[in-house]
Amino acid sequence: MLNAKRITVRVTFFAILFILSCLFFYCDSYAAPCYGTKLPTQGKFFAGFSNYSIFKRDLEDDFGKLRSVQNFFQLSYGVWDWLSLDLKGGAGNIKQHPADSFERDYSASFAGGYGFRAKFYDRNKIKMVFGFQHISVHPRSIRVENNKNKAILDDWQVSLLASYDFVKFTPYLGTRWSRLDYIHWVEEDRKRIMSDSGKDIGFICGIDVPLFKNTWLNVEGQFFDAEALATSINFAF
Numbered sequence: 001m002l003n004a005k006r007i008t009v010r011v012t013f014f015a016i017l018f019i020l021s022c023l024f025f026y027c028d029s030y031a032a033p034c035y036g037t038k039l040p041t042q043g044k045f046f047a048g049f050s051n052y053s054i055f056k057r058d059l060e061d062d063f064g065k066l067r068s069v070q071n072f073f074q075l076s077y078g079v080w081d082w083l084s085l086d087l088k089g090g091a092g093n094i095k096q097h098p099a100d101s102f103e104r105d106y107s108a109s110f111a112g113g114y115g116f117r118a119k120f121y122d123r124n125k126i127k128m129v130f131g132f133q134h135i136s137v138h139p140r141s142i143r144v145e146n147n148k149n150k151a152i153l154d155d156w157q158v159s160l161l162a163s164y165d166f167v168k169f170t171p172y173l174g175t176r177w178s179r180l181d182y183i184h185w186v187e188e189d190r191k192r193i194m195s196d197s198g199k200d201i202g203f204i205c206g207i208d209v210p211l212f213k214n215t216w217l218n219v220e221g222q223f224f225d226a227e228a229l230a231t232s233i234n235f236a237f
Contacts (some may be wrong), residue, residue, distance in 0.1 A: 021226040035086060036208050036218050037127040037163040037172050039119055039237065040078035047075050050088070050218075050232035052135070054155075057226045058181050059096075060197040066094040066182055066195075067135060068153055070111050074232065086110060092137040094151050096182060106139035106151050113155075119160040125165040132158050150185040161204060178225050199225045206230075 040046045054068045065123030070092030076084045092111035097103040115133035122128075137153035161174035180195040209217045214236040222228040 003107050008206040029117045035076070035117060035131065035133070036170075036206055036220065037119070037161050037229075038115075038170065038208055038216070038218075038234075039082070039084040039117055039129070039130045041081045042078045044074060044078045045237045046084075046234055047073070047237065048218075048234035050063070050074050050230060052092075052230045053228060054180075055227040055229070057228075058199055059182060060194050060196055062099045063182070063193045064097045064099040066180065067098070069093055069108075070135065070137060072111070076117075081142040082122075084117045085108050086113075086115045086117065086133065088114075092135075092139065092153070094137060094153050094182070096151065096184075103145065104149060104151070105141065106142055106149075109139045111135065111137040126162065127165070128160070128162045130158075130160055144186075147186050152183040154183065156180075157202075159204060161206075163208075168210070172204070172206050172208075176202050176204060176222075176225070178202055180226070195225075197198070202223060 036201045038046075041154075050072045051054040052068075052070045054066070057066045059066055064116070070090060072088040073089035074086065074088040075087045078084055091108045093108040094106040095103055113133065113135035113184050115131060117129050117131040119127060119129050133156075135153075137155070139151060141148055141150045143149065155178075156179035157176045159174055161175035163170050163172035176198055177201060178195075182193040184191050188195060203223045204220065204221035205223070206218065209219075211217055211233075216234050218230070218232045218234060219231040222230070
């Protein structure tokens, strides 16, 4: 009876989180690293250092492509054994190449992110995790033709991952829906440019590799919606 109640609570809470995420995206959404399926247990922390490199993301219409390199200190907290809150802070840049002009290079400044992961299946070495992640990058302004240009990158996703624990390493695969917004000012004129809506669905391929006790390496590749790579060194406390 107790196990049935726990399962009901988990399913209900997961459903609420999923609905809230969908409502959020419907209202304002729009990729970020997925972190994998390894979650801290209740009351415990994971901390680490990560790099997220977006090699190519197509923007809508004729606005060209976007690249970005971001470095973070990240922290995850286990609210329960099946739910993790994820935070990160660091710095990132933006390189935006319009279709009809030269590339605009915004040098690195503040970047941060937040999200959560909910584990809804964990049996026979198989885990399945639903996640929501958001990153915002605020690089330095530049001048183009004597006009001040300012940019912000807003990077959003919801993901579904599945992993298998081989003891020595844990590979995972998954899919996600993502959107990247390039918010651009020329002096006071502001425009929000979205990523190509025909490339919102992506494929995730990653792996966790133990290095030492309570220390592991995470490597994650992202394809189809974006061409990106995330790597991190993580520590459990």
